[in-house]
Amino acid sequence: MLKENCILTGQNVTILGWARSGIAAARLCEKLGAKVFVSEAKPEEALDEKSRIELNHYEHESGNNTKKALSADLIVLSPGIPLSIPILKNYTGRIWSELELAWRSLPCRTVAITGTNGKTTTTTLLGNILSQCYKNGKTYVGGNIGTAASEAALSARPEDLCVLEISSFQLETIEKFRPDIAVFLNLRSDHLDRYSNINEYAEAKRRIFMNMQKEDIAVLNIDDEYTAGLADELRNIKVVKVSAQKKADYNLRREFNSQILEAVKAPENLLSAVAVADILGVDFDEMMEVLRKFKGLPHRIEKIGSIGDVVFYDDSKATNVHSVEAALLRLDSPIVLVMGGKDKGEDYSEILDLVRKKCRCVVSYGNAAERIQKILGGEIVFKFDSAVKRAYELAKPDASVILSPACSSYDQFKDYVERGERFKKAFSELQMEKDL
Template sequence: MKKINQYDGKTVLVLGLAKSGTATADLLHKLGAKVIVNDRSPLEGNEQAEYLLSKGMEVVCGGHPTYIFDQKIDVVFKNPGIPYHNPLVQIATEKEIPVLTEVELAYQISEAPIIGITGSNGKTTTTTLIDEMLAADKKSPLIAGNIGNVSVEVAQQATEKDIMVTELSSFQLMGTDIFRPKISVFLNLFEAHLDYHGTLDEYGKAKAKIFFNQTKEDYAVVNADDAQVMKLSEGIQPFIVPFSTNKTVDGAYLKDNYVCFKDEKIISIDQIVLPGKHNLENILAAVAAVKLSGVSNEAIIEVLTSFSGVKHRLQFIGERDGRRFYNDSKATNILATQKALSAFENNVVLLAGGLDRGNEFDDLLPYMSNVKVLVTFGETAEKLMRTASEAGIKQLKHVDNVEKAVPVAYEMSESGDVILLSPACASWDQYKTFEQRGDIFIDAVHKLK
């Protein structure tokens, strides 16, 4: 990692722990900073806080007391999920103290160039595709960021021979100052996280920070089919490389049933294992990013003929008596379920339901023509059943949970059907995470007799 001294002797507040906060505090301590850690969870039973306390850091737990700012604070590193209306963040902003996230620190110490991927949907799939394509061509990628591997931990191990492939949320990008990826990828922009950002405009500005420090020596891979992405990329410094599923562009596109890059046919769409039109967008973005990184067509083909999806994201589980099972538990909103349903032509048995956020499901109606059976669970079960009835779906079943939904869906299906878990809702009414919900689905599929 690069040796930096800008934090030596500085007082740094790390706000919020979890994986990223703990790793950030640990690194800052190594870099010579006086680290103050604040986490709202009580100290008792907080293993991460106790670990940092044992390292000699000041740890304040159980809330966000403003007296922390009675002493001079030079920099704040906050957990991305902590909102900007948090009282400590507000004080820092008023005092014009920089408020950063750990991806900024990761960039500062990384010896490796960075490919940064952002967007409302498809980030994890695209990040994983880029990682696997680079690996297939022996390019030494290191996957990091919002995908589960903390960026500051990965960056400490990165060398000039590596490439950091980093998934980036709007929350993370808001807390950047000099962060500069060699290749940025902006997939799409839809209404999401408005409780955090306030408006779609502010959400888009946060995403567009991925471009801010790039120069003419860098690249920006952008979705030519998304008007908002194209507007946000107007006037940026990096060389723009577009991708499109609808037209020929000077980048990655579809033509004559082939994935192409700059007049070169790479692979027939029929050879690609990963289902769904939305995944073709992810594939094109990944192809553009890796071609700019010098990856061979052979490596791209190797990945696209074997990669069946990221876990919980339209993940193919297997086939049983002619039924194909897909786990799309990551579909925690209507838009994601729309995309999942669009991936299949007909005969879908849909498993859906979860946390009730007060919304209706009318936006699913145009996408339910291929659904023959709906099995619902969770708080939104009745709302989903009303929507399904409006869509003309005759076979409806309400069950207690995902585990019970699987055998019911199997009994109500027949050979040739797709059994799809795509809840269109968050999981928190019944499960801690969407991952837990998806794992229960997978387990239930494997238990079918």
């Protein structure tokens, strides 16, 4: 599609939040001719060295967001910052997400992938396929993972492709963002620490379609109740349906063997990636070569080893109840489940019956521990390493231990990756103690 040029020459732009997307947005705004000011609520010493060096390239403030941040024609908002923060209440200018800024500057076709669960796996899998099989240009993969969209916008050409994982947070502050292909995987209750209810969360998610037109394509997993409903509602967009259970445009094929299905974790992840690749003209046999080599991503029901007959699984990416449910259904009983972290307002009672059926015990840690224990029972061990050790003691001699938190990581860790790596380290330490 033809887009109007994004020109910010002579405009004052504030970058609110100085993480990966904020840094990329500042570079892009500078390239587009803007005068950039950065406002970061964290003190400068709390930033890593690379971020501090980048920050000092721009006029900035740190340790607080002051009224100086409002002296701007445009504010570019990092995805972790809600519109409800006090400093923004009296601001009447434009507010864009970094996604909006990047899209206006991208000269190439864009694929946007959203949903509650499976976004990263689907984005990574599709990125792998296109990077190896799409011959017309380069494929950029990023958004909510990896490369920020604004980073791609700095160097992308018209013949390239940009595959973006998109969160509800990023979609809150779009105006014209219009992907050529939008993938919606599923919707489950999540982020209720940010949204007042699931309907508000769903409205943020479905904004991905709000500017799309008849030549654009929506790829929908109709095995999910919410996205099946969207298939009936989106009358002005071409809808492509994928399903592992119902008749659809793309269904499971015999070539998708158990190894591939195990790597992708959920069939809608595989089918959505295959559908988009096919729409973009990728040869199926070439696609299959990539699928056979895909090993899956870490921290998603990842078997990390055993101590005797006790098997350990890292499912740190499971930051909502639905993901925990999926993990418990996959594993054999008995299970010792390690849950906890920063409470997101999840309804833990949704998995109560399954926990009673499959779990020997739930060990809860961190900020959400007391609420989890009150609903699901089990034991509370507030410190993470101690919780893993206690889970092992309860699992002996023959149960599995799985970290599947149903919470965000931010009470004790910077992200789910750091939490998963700490779990692996705790496992290794237990293994060494056993060997002594």
